[in-house]
């Protein structure tokens with residue numbers, strides 16, 4: 001008999017002797033070969049603008065957040081980073097800029113995904129990179145709403161992004177996708193494969209089609225298509241794959257999964273699917289939407305993310321359970337390891353997987369998540385039961401000689417508020433390759449030969465605080481670190497730093513809306529462009545901004561307060577919008593589309609001339625100034641009572657903004 005392992009946490013549990021009465025026996029071995037290659041666990045930045053606020057964090061907090069996500073043997077230690085290939089359109093929590101706004105335009109320094117990929121690589125040079133488009137600039141489709149009408153153009157656009165990643169950032173993109181959660185086109189996939197091969201990007205694998213398993217039906221009957229596709233990626237598969245998907249012999253990935261209403265409790269769902277996507281569905285990679293909840297909380301899916309960092313102004317961030325659940329797998333495995341064939345369900349609910357590097361290392365991950373603690377948003381699950389139980393693991397084959405295993409443990413208990421994530425327990429001593437353990441419900445255990453695991457930590461970040469009540473930005477950044485001004489969250493259109501050295505006055509550095517045609521959209525973009533900023537709870541605000549309409553006769557711009565919707569609901573955003581137009585008129589509306597007009601009249605405004613707009617909202621009343629003079633007053637604003645501040649344009653048109661200032665009470 002082995003001596004029982006010493007229990008560092010006051011004997012709450014017992015990892016014990018070779019035989020535990022009533023324990024079910026699970027044999028783990030590699031006799032007769034290994035199972036499929038494991039491809040890693042990932043996080044998804046984008047789809048869309050989900051990392052928007054991260055870039056504006058001060059150091060050291062920004063680096064700390066990145067360490068929790070990417071640094072090996074520290075936190076989530078992710079194996080894969082998947083990013084959106086920005087397409088200038090709304091893709092859930094905002095828009096991300098395209099590297100080609102127009103046909104004759106190319107710029108590989110827009111947005112923050114390049115930066116994020118470099119930060120990830122800095123920490124883990126082996127991290128795999130994936131790019132996937134959600135939306136496309138209009139020129140791709142020559143006015144049509146599909147990216148497949150001119151497959152050569154789309155393939156050129158996508159391969160340019162991959163090429164630019166290498167040329168300007170020395171980033172090797174490992175995989176590229178088709179069109180997120182939209183139709184795929186067989187011809188386009190073939191054209192994309194040929195284009196990649198032609199420009200020396202043979203090593204970039206195609207993942208298709210980031211939707212259902214449906215594409216497998218086509219791969220089975222079309223050998224050319226099958227050759228072009230390296231990986232079948234499905235979204236929110238509910239841990240199962242289709243039989244045709246398995247028949248293709250392709251690698252199967254859950255290329256987007258997780259999605260929780262609240263990442264404080266979301267770790268339970270993540271733990272269950274990380275094991276069961278393989279056990280039930282033969283999937284060898286799972287990628288979380290999203291990487292980091294780094295966008296205003298009141299946008300859709302506010303607390304979805306492996307952790308939360310949505311307060312660059314305070315430096316506050318929160319490391320939630322999904323980070324530690326990820327660590328249970330990522331810190332003790334690597335892409336290129338193999339699953340053992342001996343994996344499965346536990347007798348009384350829950351699951352176990354085992355992986356090896358083929359050189360003697362073994363990692364076993366066991367989860368006993370109950371239904372109540374592991375519900376993801378999608379898909380709905382029938383209730384399932386998991387009970388307290390005992391397990392004996394018998395190691396055979398090359399693992400028979402293993403004498404000790406390191407042990408990491410998580411216990412969820414939200415009801416008692418006593419969850420404990422990723423703590424190391426004392427080693428298990430195996431007897432004749434065997435060990436037994438009692439399993440409580442809602443636990444995750446990792447037993448491993450890898451000794452480098454670590455629960456990384458930093459001193460507590462600053463406390464949470466609300467967005468500053470007095471906030472100004474003159475956009476005078478000579479060498480902007482990013483193309484977007486801090487804290488502005490574009491919801492339709494793209495607002496970028498702009499420099500006009502021929503400007504004689506103080507408008508050399510401005511913020512410019514640059515999308516001039518409705519993109520091939522993914523969500524319901526508004527017909528107007530809009531970027532929101534500030535605190536959603538704000539009620540009484542003073543907003544001042546210099547504005548330049550660039551489009552003669554039809555152009556127009558606005559500033560707004562109490563903007564109450566964003567993301568895919570942006571078309572329906574209400575608030576108080578103060579517009580001026582190139583035709584010499586102004587308008588005050590209660591909504592973004594301008595259906596409810598509260599006031600209107602002559603303003604004498606025109607294109608090509610800077611104007612200063614001031615909007616004051618106090619209680620039920622609002623008034624507006626133009627160039628410092630009262631233009632309209634006593635406009636009643638009963639609804640909404642609160643919301644963000646915003647700037648924007650009448651349509652997809654160029655316009656500039658400068659000397660933005662908000663005061664809120």
Ligand SMILES: *[C@@H]1O[C@H](CO)[C@@H](O)[C@H](O)[C@H]1NC(C)=O
Nearest residue numbers: 001002018019431432433434
């Ligand atoms: C371990 O295996 C050896 C040889 O098969 C056997 O003699 C011994 O009793 C076993 N020990 C335990 C604790 O089961």
Ligand SMILES: *[C@@H]1O[C@H](CO)[C@@H](O)[C@H](O)[C@H]1NC(C)=O
Nearest residue numbers: 036246247249279280281282
């Ligand atoms: C999928 O997994 C099941 C259960 O582990 C296994 O029996 C089957 O062979 C696997 N199928 C493929 C195609 O890998």
Ligand SMILES: *[C@@H]1O[C@H](CO)[C@@H](O)[C@H](O)[C@H]1NC(C)=O
Nearest residue numbers: 357359360361362449450451
């Ligand atoms: C296990 O992995 C470690 C570190 O990755 C390596 O040094 C070691 O040689 C591997 N094999 C065994 C049997 O531990």
Ligand SMILES: *[C@@H]1O[C@H](CO)[C@@H](O)[C@H](O)[C@H]1NC(C)=O
Nearest residue numbers: 413414415416417418419420
């Ligand atoms: C849960 O416990 C933590 C300390 O472990 C405490 O800070 C927090 O306020 C508790 N939450 C609730 C809802 O009781």
Ligand SMILES: *[C@@H]1O[C@H](CO)[C@@H](O)[C@H](O)[C@H]1NC(C)=O
Nearest residue numbers: 500501502503504505608656
């Ligand atoms: C740049 O400034 C010059 C001089 O004021 C002006 O004529 C021109 O329209 C400006 N260009 C843009 C794009 O704003």
Ligand SMILES: *[C@@H]1O[C@H](CO)[C@@H](O)[C@H](O)[C@H]1NC(C)=O
Nearest residue numbers: 540541542616618663664665
């Ligand atoms: C807005 O400006 C007016 C006039 O200066 C002032 O009375 C009011 O307090 C200001 N409101 C806020 C929220 O700062």
